[in-house]
Amino acid sequence: xxxxxxxxxxxxxxxxxxxxxxxxxxxxxxxxxxxxxxxxxxxxxxxxxxxxxxxxxxxxxxxxxxxxxxxxxxxxxxxxxxxxxxxxxxxxxxxxxxxxxxxxxxxxxxxxxxxxxxxxxxxxxxxxxxxxxxxxxxxxxxxxxxxxxxxxxxxxxxxxxxxxxxxxxxxxxxxxxxxxxxxxxxxxxxxxxxxxxxxxxxxxxxxxxxxxxxxxxxxxxxxxxxxxxxxxxxxxxxxx
Ligand SMILES: [Fe+2]
Numbered sequence: 001x002x003x004x005x006x007x008x009x010x011x012x013x014x015x016x017x018x019x020x021x022x023x024x025x026x027x028x029x030x031x032x033x034x035x036x037x038x039x040x041x042x043x044x045x046x047x048x049x050x051x052x053x054x055x056x057x058x059x060x061x062x063x064x065x066x067x068x069x070x071x072x073x074x075x076x077x078x079x080x081x082x083x084x085x086x087x088x089x090x091x092x093x094x095x096x097x098x099x100x101x102x103x104x105x106x107x108x109x110x111x112x113x114x115x116x117x118x119x120x121x122x123x124x125x126x127x128x129x130x131x132x133x134x135x136x137x138x139x140x141x142x143x144x145x146x147x148x149x150x151x152x153x154x155x156x157x158x159x160x161x162x163x164x165x166x167x168x169x170x171x172x173x174x175x176x177x178x179x180x181x182x183x184x185x186x187x188x189x190x191x192x193x194x195x196x197x198x199x200x201x202x203x204x205x206x207x208x209x210x211x212x213x214x215x216x217x218x219x220x221x222x223x224x225x226x227x228x229x230x231x232x233x234x235x236x237x238x239x240x
Pocket of ligand 1: 006007080
């Protein structure tokens with residue numbers, strides 16, 4: 001599996017607290033069948049900013065520690081960005097990290113609000129030939145708006161949290177997660193793992209099993225691995 005949404009970098013947000021916890025999360029990831037993990041620290045202006053300030057440095061530190069500990073796991077870096085009105089401008093200025101593809105970016109669906117301008121913001125990102133991935137809309141009031149369907153129809157993508165499919169956030173969130181799987185709106189499922197004990201990488205393998213059981217192995221593989229390959233592959237424009 002490829003886990004495209006994790007808070008595995010230490011000390012930059014509400015995820016891993018230190019290197020010991022980071023390495024434990026990585027060991028668990030390998031144990032459950034994750035071969036590549038993308039570190040996506042929160043970026044929330046005025047609150048969590050260190051993930052993009054020192055993310056590259058921490059990623060190198062992680063690679064070195066994985067090698068020393070003989071943990072066979074590929075890692076790369078992006079960020080989970082809370083939407084803010086100036087976001088498009090920041091992206092154009094290269095101030096916000098994309099996935100290694102250079103085209104995809106993870107936009108957090110706010111957990112307690114549904115900004116009226118969010119749909120337009122996502123459209124503007126698509127206009128720039130980017131692919132916004134809306135993280136866990138099933139956990140957000142956005143689930144009740146036209147935004148998820150509009151995003152998918154216009155070429156954006158949706159990432160569900162593994163825990164949502166498993167009922168970690170309650171039955172209503174679980175219901176929305178399975179609705180989005182059923183409608184074909186979900187492109188990816190990721191662990192959104194924050195810690196080594198609860199909300200850890202095992203959620204992804206458990207969700208994968210649930211999807212395989214409910215919807216078949218092919219979709220389970222697509223949601224947890226196949227479609228994510230393009231995110232971790234640097235984009236190459238063969239025409240130039
Ligand atoms: Fe997250």
